[in-house]
Amino acid sequence: MNLEGVVSELVTGTVSIFTLRTKEGAQTHVQAEHVPPGLKNGDTVRITGHNPPDPPFVADSVVRLTVPSSSKWKWITAGAAVCLVVALMLLLRAPEQSRRQVPDDTVISTQPVVPPQEVKHAVPAPSPSDPVAVPTPLTPPAGIASIMNVNSTLCLSPAGGTNNLNEQVVQFVCDKDAARVWRFSIIDGDIVKIINGKSGLCLTIAGGRADINAPAVQYTCDGDPSRRWRFAAIDAKTFRLVNLHSNLCLTIAGGDSSLNMTAVQYACDADPSRTWRIAP
Structure with a gap:
């Protein structure tokens, strides 16, 4: 089957099925190895082909590429593995950075910091042996x-x-x-x-x-x-x-x-x- 169309980017990968929808609504299935390099989803191509037992046809259609599920899982698995590796590296580096910032002999307290308070010196109370003189109120004199x-x-x-x-x-x-x-x-x-x-x-x-x-x-x-x-x-x-x-x-x-x-x-x-x- 011969395909003609606008090519802007190389499309390669595993063998897959892409679907071509003609103007008449017919669908044509073509193996991916028969697709010219550079086709991508959304490209308009002119299709000349034959799909027995139908007669040969020529039609303009939009390219629809479908990636099989096995290929999808490969990419998803690979991406997840990369994310996991990056996360592990970050976790391993965090304690090292903490050790660099805090000296070994430094003690980190979790107690709240209390601001210093003014020290008030208490005045000692007079002892029982030191009686405090209390003025005697004036009263009318006797005699x-x-x-x-x-x-x-x-x-x-x-x-x-x-x-x-x-x-x-x-x-x-x-x-x-x-x-x-x-x-x-x-x-x-x-x-x-x-x-x-x-x-x-x-x-x-x-x-x-x-x-x-x-x-x-x-x-x-x-x-x-x-x-x-x-x-x-x-x-x-x-x-x-x-x-x-x-x-x-x-x-x-x-x-x-x-x-x-x-x-x-x-x-x-x-x-x-x-x-x-x-x-x-």
Whole structure:
């Protein structure tokens, strides 16, 4: 059988069957060794041939080459073998590269890396043999005592040292006169009565008033709340005297440091004339 057509690539291999489909739809089977070199699938060829018992024919057709299954498996097997060899080579080379990158004496840790932390030196706790001094809170004194103004350093006293009711209380020199000392009588907690050592009368606010600058006097120690004072400690040595009725503080009028200046009640601010201490 003679075949004519366009040839672009040599086609060789095992003996196979290729199928030619004519324009009339007839099929012609030709052995591969009869195919001219270079034919490939999709080429259009002119076929002149004879297929007994049919009469001779001439037709243009598209080449369809079929590779037998045995040949296919040969190529597939060969390709798989090549892939397996390449994979084995890569696996064998991986440990070698790892050994090159990591020295023999290097230890690789799988533990997480913890960043360094600031070291804080603990302060040792005091031992039981080293007691810690705790300041003793100031409380009303026991017995009799002189009440000294922190601003003027003068002491409370009934004016002229008299025993009269409603005698104004003033500041005077802290001498040994009995009129300059007072006794703190505790009623409840830090609530006290303040009793003059000479007259036996109580420190109070004139008329039980609640207004600012009302004068302090001495009066009978009854149950009126204006005769009660709260001993408000400031620190270990000083305190304020807060009237229980008015909630105002005992002070010296105008913050004056003069002798015989009257004691009054005023707002409890930080002025030193509102602050008192027990005279030494």
